């Protein structure tokens with residue numbers, strides 16, 4: 539038994555007032571369509587077919603090989619949109635699930651329930667419905683006296699009695715495939731000049747077939763995005779959903795309203811997240827870390843028991859027991875060994891700091907390799923750029939770099955060496971040697 543899904547995403551999304559196609563507007567770092575694409579894959583165990591039209595190339599490029607595509611050249615309505623998938627799917631599947639690219643909060647559980655209902659019944663259609671006081675322009679579910687679904691009436695065509703109906707159509711269906719492909723051909727043009735997918739309900743009823751409906755209790759799942767207000771509502775709901783899931787896994791989140799965790803992030807238990815903290819991209823956090831307040835961690839890996847206080851961490855690697863901040867900035871390729879301490883106003887880019895190294899106050903390290911237990915004095919700078927090229931700095935174990943040292947790369951400082959405060963080091967320093975001055979000179983050997 540094969541199940542495939544179709545995601546409608548050909549519409550323009552006029553009310554977003556945007557150059558970006560609606561379904562590509564991000565929610566916690568993901569284009570909103572990636573959420574329905576992911577749940578479709580989970581439930582059907584195959585990539586969905588996305589119906590694209592408006593800005594088709596952009597949508598295909600963003601979703602990539604997570605989906606297959608069919609193009610709806612002219613947007614002649616939801617029924618017409620589904621018809622575009624016929625050539626690809628007819629004869630290849632027994633059931634077709636249909637969702638929209640602008641419904642990011644629908645869960646795989648709900649979609650699975652819909653499929654299960656369809657599998658358990660003989661009627662050709664199963665659909666979701668929900669109850670709401672504000673109809674927001676959704677189609678109304680018309681039921682007969684015996685409670686069976688008779689029709690979906692679009693707001694534009696509804697009578698005053700129908701407009702008062704509180705049961706709404708979110709636009710999520712499961713069809714028996716053979717029935718679907720034939721019935722789509724019977725849809726007639728609506729007064730608005732569109733082929734309405736919703737007409738299939740009346741077509742089934744006319745044939746004496748039954749329509750199964752599941753009423754979803756969680757209205758949040760049914761949020762469809764038409765405006766940027768809906769976008770912010772959906773983002774808040776997704777944020778809350780993700781935060782709650784992490785709290786249930788053993789992560790403390792002090793202020794969920796100001797904590798933004800993208801769905802791609804992983805966090806170990808007993809980590810504590812303070813207010814206004816953003817964890818994004820491919821970030822992985824170990825156990826018992828302290829993050830925030832006011833911290834941004836993107837595409838980075840942190841070991842266990844790390845502390846990141848009011849700092850920005852981008853594409854960096856922190857081993858266990860590292861503490862940084864307040865106001866530290868780790869950039870791409872920063873790798874801090876176990877137990878490294880980095881205090882305020884430091885910046886590290888493309889550099890390795892060995893275990894136990896300390897860099898307490900306003901320093902810049904770029905393209906540097908630093909050994910074990912090195913002290914980087916306040917105001918130390920690797921002058922790694924000569925205006926044309928970047929050059930490396932190497933500092934051995936147990937080196938003491940005095941305050942305000944300029945390290946003019948390329949340069950090697952041998953193990954156990956020291957630089958005096960204010961040194962401008964322009965040549966490599968041999969191990970266990972003290973250098974001072976501008977340009978720095980060796981003044982004695984150290985024991």
Ligand code: UD1
Pocket residue numbers: 546547548549550589591610612613614615616617618619638639640675676677678690692706707708709733734735736762
């Ligand atoms: C549709 C339903 C309505 C339901 C509502 C829920 C129909 C006729 N009506 O109305 O009952 O309450 O969704 O949001 O189905 N699309 C295409 N190609 C088209 C037209 C639409 O791909 O030619 C896509 C859109 O990009 C969108 C989805 O289908 O993702 C829904 O289209 P939209 O025009 O918003 O339908 P509604 O009028 O809101």
Ligand code: CA
Pocket residue numbers: 762764
């Ligand atoms: Ca809509």
